[in-house]
Amino acid sequence: DTEVTQTPKHLVMGMTNKKSLKCEQHMGHRAMYWYKQKAKKPPELMFVYSYEKLSINESVPSRFSPECPNSSLLNLHLHALQPEDSALYLCASSQGFREGYEQYFGPGTRLTVT
Amino acid sequence: AQSVTQLDSQVPVFEEAPVELRCNYSSSVSVYLFWYVQYPNQGLQLLLKYLSGSTLVKGINGFEAEFNKSQTSFHLRKPSVHISDTAEYFCAVTPSSGGSNYKLTFGKGTLLTVNP
Numbered sequence: 670d671t672e673v674t675q676t677p678k679h680l681v682m683g684m685t686n687k688k689s690l691k692c693e694q695h696m697g698h699r700a701m702y703w704y705k706q707k708a709k710k711p712p713e714l715m716f717v718y719s720y721e722k723l724s725i726n727e728s729v730p731s732r733f734s735p736e737c738p739n740s741s742l743l744n745l746h747l748h749a750l751q752p753e754d755s756a757l758y759l760c761a762s763s764q765g766f767r768e769g770y771e772q773y774f775g776p777g778t779r780l781t782v783t
Numbered sequence: 784a785q786s787v788t789q790l791d792s793q794v795p796v797f798e799e800a801p802v803e804l805r806c807n808y809s810s811s812v813s814v815y816l817f818w819y820v821q822y823p824n825q826g827l828q829l830l831l832k833y834l835s836g837s838t839l840v841k842g843i844n845g846f847e848a849e850f851n852k853s854q855t856s857f858h859l860r861k862p863s864v865h866i867s868d869t870a871e872y873f874c875a876v877t878p879s880s881g882g883s884n885y886k887l888t889f890g891k892g893t894l895l896t897v898n899p
Binding site: 673675709710711712714717725759761766767770771772773774775776777779 | 828829832873887890891892
């Protein structure tokens with residue numbers, strides 16, 4: 670099974686709402702990632718978890734809060750977002766956060782902030 | 784640091800024609816190279832990767848790519864495209880060793896449109 674699942678597929682939220690994005694993989698991967706992708710642009714890395722510890726935070730605003738409850742799950746908690754945060758949010762996983770390991774991507778959550 | 788240049792933002796071709804999507808990279812260290820495809824409203828899927836060995840790499844869906852170290856290129860080719868190949872294609876690199884930062888650096892993408 671080489672699947673990364675993400676829920677929900679679509680999310681519309683107001684600027685005062687709190688919501689969460691969820692990502693799950695059952696490949697035994699020890700690295701998990703959150704990316705943000707705007708239309709017609711490449712994905713931009715937001716966070717990397719390696720062995721359930723936050724390894725990289727790409728200076729993401731605090732209104733985005735990642736969480737890795739266990740090695741299979743990755744959450745992204747959203748609070749007080751801005752309209753410019755509307756984007757496709759992609760989760761990925763890899764065997765490890767080391768050279769050569771390919772990343773497997775989920776289908777993404779399409780987020781609209783109103 | 785690494786950078787990736789995809790020379791064409793859009794490539795229109797007719798069905799059954801050959802196609803080449805160009806990718807050049809810049810890096811002060813050795814790199815591993817990847818091509819990902821993104822179909823409309825979907826996530827990214829790995830097409831192929833170059834880690835070492837033969838410079839000609841074969842991937843899924845009939846795609847192949849050739850690593851040219853002297854020209855720092857990793858162009859993607861397919862001898863005969865189908866309508867279903869219409870998608871965005873991203874070239875990406877990551878350092879092969881010598882540090883702890885194994886982030887993927889993506890190119891800006893090339894939109895391949897296959898017309899009947």
